[in-house]
Amino acid sequence: MKDESAIKTLQVTAIRRRIRVLKAEMDRGTNLNRNHVIQIEGKISELRQNLKDLNKTHRPKPNRKxxxxxxxxxxxxxxxxxxxxxxxxxxxxxxxxxxxxxxxxxx
Structure with a gap:
C-alpha cells in the first residue's frame, strides 16, 4: 500500500513539473506559431486531466443487497x-x- 502511495506521489510530482515546464515554454516563446501554442495548450489540459484522475480516491461500492x-x-x-x-x-x-x-x- 505504501509503495502504491509513493508511486502515485512521484507521478503527481512529475506531471506538475511537466505542466510547469510547458507553461514556462509558452511564456518564454514570443515567436511561437499558432499550431505550436495549440499543441502546448492541449498537452497542458491533458496533463491536468491526468492529475485530476490520479487525485481521485477509489471508493468501491458496497455489494450488500x-x-x-x-x-x-x-x-x-x-x-x-x-x-x-x-x-x-x-x-x-x-x-x-x-x-x-x-x-x-x-x-
Whole structure:
C-alpha cells in the first residue's frame, strides 16, 4: 500500500513539473506559431486531466443487497438482506416492531 502511495506521489510530482515546464515554454516563446501554442495548450489540459484522475480516491461500492426502505415515513431506514425485519401484510417491511407501531399510529 505504501509503495502504491509513493508511486502515485512521484507521478503527481512529475506531471506538475511537466505542466510547469510547458507553461514556462509558452511564456518564454514570443515567436511561437499558432499550431505550436495549440499543441502546448492541449498537452497542458491533458496533463491536468491526468492529475485530476490520479487525485481521485477509489471508493468501491458496497455489494450488500437491499430489501427496500422502512414503511414508516419518519424512519425510512434501508433494510439489508439478512437483517431482522417486521413484515406488515402487503404494505411492506419495517425495521423493528416499535417502528411498525409508530407507522400504524401515524406518528
Amino acid at each position: 437491499s430489501l427496500g426502505n422502512c414503511i414508516n415515513p419518519k424512519c425510512r431506514k434501508r433494510m439489508l438482506v439478512g437483517q431482522a425485519v417486521v413484515k406488515y401484510g402487503h404494505l411492506g417491511l419495517c425495521c423493528n416492531f416499535k417502528c411498525l407501531v409508530g407507522a400504524m399510529n401515524g406518528s
